[in-house]
Amino acid sequence: xxxxSPETIVGSRIxxxxxxxxxxxLPGVDKVGLEQRAASLGTRSIKTTSKAWALDAAIKMMDLTxxxxxxxxxxxxxxxxxxxxxxxxxxxxxxxxAICVYGDMVPHAKKALExxxxxxxxxxxxxxxxxxxxxxxxxxxxxxxxxGADEIDMVIDRGAFLSGNYLEVFKQIVAIxxxxxxxxxxxxxxxxxxxxxxxxxxxxxxxxxxxxxLAGGDFIKTSTGKVSVNATIPTxxxxxxxxxDWFDEHGVMIGVKPAGxxxxxxxxxxxxxxxxxxxxxxxxxxxxxxxxxxxxxxxVLMQKQKMKTGNYSGPDYVTVD
Amino acid sequence: MFEYAPAPESRAIVNFQKSYGHFIGGKFTKPAxxxxxxxxxxxxxxxxxxxxxxxxxxxAVKAARSAYEKTWSKISGSERGKYLYRIARxxxxxxxxxxxxxxxxxxxxxxxxxDVDLPLVASWFFYYAGWADKLDYAGLGPNPKAHGVAAQxxxxxxxxxxxxWKIAPALAAGNTVVLKPAETTSLTALLFAEICQQAxxxxxxxxxxxxxxATGAALVGHPDVNKVAFTGSTDVGRLIAKQxxxxxxxxxxxxxxxxxxxxxxDAPLDQAIEGIINGIFFNQxxxxxxxxRLLVQESIQDELLKKLKKxxxxxxxxxxxxxxxxIGAINSKAQLDKISKLVKQGQKExxxxxxxxxxxxxxGFWYAPTxxxxxxxxxxxxxxxxxxxxxxxxxxxxPAEAVAKANxxxxxxxxxxxxxxxxxILKLAxxxxxxxxxxxxxxxxDPTSPFGGxxxxxxxxxxxRHGLLAYLKAGN
Numbered sequence: 001x002x003x004x005s006p007e008t009i010v011g012s013r014i015x016x017x018x019x020x021x022x023x024x025x026l027p028g029v030d031k032v033g034l035e036q037r038a039a040s041l042g043t044r045s046i047k048t049t050s051k052a053w054a055l056d057a058a059i060k061m062m063d064l065t066x067x068x069x070x071x072x073x074x075x076x077x078x079x080x081x082x083x084x085x086x087x088x089x090x091x092x093x094x095x096x097x098a099i100c101v102y103g104d105m106v107p108h109a110k111k112a113l114e115x116x117x118x119x120x121x122x123x124x125x126x127x128x129x130x131x132x133x134x135x136x137x138x139x140x141x142x143x144x145x146x147x148g149a150d151e152i153d154m155v156i157d158r159g160a161f162l163s164g165n166y167l168e169v170f171k172q173i174v175a176i177x178x179x180x181x182x183x184x185x186x187x188x189x190x191x192x193x194x195x196x197x198x199x200x201x202x203x204x205x206x207x208x209x210x211x212x213x214l215a216g217g218d219f220i221k222t223s224t225g226k227v228s229v230n231a232t233i234p235t236x237x238x239x240x241x242x243x244x245d246w247f248d249e250h251g252v253m254i255g256v257k258p259a260g261x262x263x264x265x266x267x268x269x270x271x272x273x274x275x276x277x278x279x280x281x282x283x284x285x286x287x288x289x290x291x292x293x294x295x296x297x298x299x300v301l302m303q304k305q306k307m308k309t310g311n312y313s314g315p316d317y318v319t320v321d
Numbered sequence: 322m323f324e325y326a327p328a329p330e331s332r333a334i335v336n337f338q339k340s341y342g343h344f345i346g347g348k349f350t351k352p353a354x355x356x357x358x359x360x361x362x363x364x365x366x367x368x369x370x371x372x373x374x375x376x377x378x379x380x381a382v383k384a385a386r387s388a389y390e391k392t393w394s395k396i397s398g399s400e401r402g403k404y405l406y407r408i409a410r411x412x413x414x415x416x417x418x419x420x421x422x423x424x425x426x427x428x429x430x431x432x433x434x435x436d437v438d439l440p441l442v443a444s445w446f447f448y449y450a451g452w453a454d455k456l457d458y459a460g461l462g463p464n465p466k467a468h469g470v471a472a473q474x475x476x477x478x479x480x481x482x483x484x485x486w487k488i489a490p491a492l493a494a495g496n497t498v499v500l501k502p503a504e505t506t507s508l509t510a511l512l513f514a515e516i517c518q519q520a521x522x523x524x525x526x527x528x529x530x531x532x533x534x535a536t537g538a539a540l541v542g543h544p545d546v547n548k549v550a551f552t553g554s555t556d557v558g559r560l561i562a563k564q565x566x567x568x569x570x571x572x573x574x575x576x577x578x579x580x581x582x583x584x585x586x587d588a589p590l591d592q593a594i595e596g597i598i599n600g601i602f603f604n605q606x607x608x609x610x611x612x613x614r615l616l617v618q619e620s621i622q623d624e625l626l627k628k629l630k631k632x633x634x635x636x637x638x639x640x641x642x643x644x645x646x647x648i649g650a651i652n653s654k655a656q657l658d659k660i661s662k663l664v665k666q667g668q669k670e671x672x673x674x675x676x677x678x679x680x681x682x683x684x685g686f687w688y689a690p691t692x693x694x695x696x697x698x699x700x701x702x703x704x705x706x707x708x709x710x711x712x713x714x715x716x717x718x719x720p721a722e723a724v725a726k727a728n729x730x731x732x733x734x735x736x737x738x739x740x741x742x743x744x745x746i747l748k749l750a751x752x753x754x755x756x757x758x759x760x761x762x763x764x765x766x767d768p769t770s771p772f773g774g775x776x777x778x779x780x781x782x783x784x785x786r787h788g789l790l791a792y793l794k795a796g797n
Binding site: 027029030033034037043044046047048050053241 | 322324328591644645741
């Protein structure tokens with residue numbers, strides 16, 4: 001990936017003032033229009049062959065997630081095994097892209113997934129609130145990377161963003177990206193969680209998306225899943241417009257990850273429609289689009305079984321994880 | 322990759338009869354002098370309908386007069402309201418059937434009949450049902466009176482919705498009606514006649530006579546008609562105005578348009594793109610208030626056109642019954658020829674024509690979504706109503722120039738403003754000479770909101786309290 005310097009993009013030295021000028025020059029977002037567009041895409045009817053494709057794609061683009069205080073090594077191992085064999089009755093079922101866990105669970109996940117190409121993603125930087133000193137956030141990230149995390153899901157400092165301190169948000173993302181550096185010189189993949197439910201306005205969400213892309217995030221991600229409003233279709237649509245426009249302008253493709261609250265196959269298919277029609281087919285791969293979800297997988301599996309057999313099997317015919 | 326498999330809505334729910342007569346005095350007459358009505362998407366014959374003669378029109382007006390005198394003017398407003406509520410509920414119950422029927426006969430996508438037309442049709446009846454017993458508050462003082470018999474002629478672009486806009490306020494105000502649907506799209510009006518029977522509406526309150534222009538002229542010219550309401554082309558509107566001049570007939574005309582959709586450089590760009598798309602490609606551009614002239618601020622023209630073209634490439638043209646179709650068929654061969662002719666004219670006058678590369682079905686009448694750039698106000702495509710999926714693009718430099726260009730048209734039906742600056746919206750809304758002005762949106766309709774135009778776009782308002790007034794006179 002070619003590297004364009006943030007200074008070139010912003011057109012000046014990076015200061016809080018220049019960032020503010022740049023971010024506030026972005027076109028505004030009309031809430032009513034955006035939500036109307038999202039609703040109209042929600043009426044697309046996905047049937048037969050396209051439904052089969054979409055269900056498999058949804059699994060392949062999933063970051064199967066467990067982020068609970070009560071997580072244990074055993075629980076993580078069980079989830080990893082589920083990722084390896086999502087449906088024991090149909091071994092052709094693809095695996096999710098990654099397992100997403102807290103940092104201390106990375107070694108357990110790595111061990112369970114050894115020999116597979118399923119990635120391990122770790123949430124870091126004092127997830128979910130992000131309220132810790134920079135030293136702690138850096139250590140949190142480095143620890144996960146050292147333990148073998150392939151991907152880091154960081155949170156932005158929403159307090160700094162909302163108080164207009166864009167430079168602080170920018171600097172933190174840049175620093176965390178550096179902390180993703182591995183011994184071999186490569187970087188762990190960085191997903192930047194905007195926590196859109198706390199940013200509240202669509203204008204803020206567009207600005208935060210641009211800030212995260214400018215600072216070198218590989219993905220922009222909606223939510224932690226830990227606040228009352230998580231991923232929504234309009235928010236994801238807006239972020240997909242941002243990565244589309246970023247690519248048109250700078251030739252760099254950034255990924256998008258909606259997370260939290262996506263529970264049904266039907267929802268997942270609506271998201272895939274939005275990806276296709278807003279960003280384009282190029283984004284319809286796990287490299288550039290992910291779902292952060294936990295219960296979604298079983299609903300997709302039930303839908304797959306329904307397509308195969310013609311009737312619903314029920315939750316006892318898919319495995320608990 | 323992710324291609325949408327065909328997802329056609331089933332047409333089994335609709336049963337057209339082989340041939341239809343007129344609906345007069347609560348009964349269907351025997352079909353006579355029939356002509357075929359087709360699906361413009363496939364050219365398949367759907368049914369045969371009758372050409373209304375002067376005699377048919379006379380019978381219909383007599384039935385309406387008799388119903389007015391014997392029942393409709395005698396019962397209370399709340400009784401009339403009950404019938405309207407009943408009709409509204411039956412429309413909701415039968416909405417899928419009506420949506421499929423409308424899509425078959427008109428060619429517009431099922432997505433639109435299902436999500437826009439039918440919900441609006443029902444809401445129009447619900448809204449005016451509420452007015453029926455509150456006419457004292459319409460603004461004409463106590464005890465306002467109905468005119469009597471209303472002659473109503475509607476176009477083919479929103480067949481059932483235009484029927485609702487006409488019939489609901491007329492009935493609520495206490496008039497009886499004779500309605501002539503457009504000759505290419507009469508089937509849903511005939512299904513509506515069945516709904517009147519199902520609702521046990523008193524005989525003769527609603528009469529429907531099908532046919533071409535001559536039938537309409539006979540209806541407008543009938544001496545026992547008290548009120549004429551017409552929606553359609555400005556040419557026909559002129560004929561009607563001449564025909565009723567010197568009579569006591571009240572007239573409202575809702576005619577053509579050439580709306581400016583004005584996009585400023587501070588507009589919410591992605592939503593403006595959607596607004597432009599919705600403004601001109603909704604219903605294949607067969608919309609009198611379509612945003613057919615795009616006025617874009619010169620400083621953002623390139624960026625906007627790039628995004629607009631990219632967006633147009635994702636529009637799905639094809640089988641109107643497919644739930645994923647965005648653009649359906651052109652309603653008739655005649656309309657298709659008119660669109661092609663005007664676009665060629667635009668090209669000849671120096672406009673640059675662009676359309677996405679979208680496959681066009683073999684049968685039926687189709688026109689790809691098209692934009693013409695480099696248009697100046699003197700060009701034909703900037704002045705004449707094309708009534709198709711064709712957008713003429715012009716630029717402006719200052720707000721004053723935008724207003725001057727927007728108002729420089731014989732029409733004055735609607736306009737759109739796109740800017741994040743609220744004060745500019747208010748100022749421009751004041752300066753634009755158009756009956757309906759949308760800010761940061763386009764083509765939004767609601768039964769509570771009056772709709773209508775200035776200049777050659779006609780006179781009178783439909784919708785809201787204003788729409789009711791067209792069917793009332795002050796009591797004595």
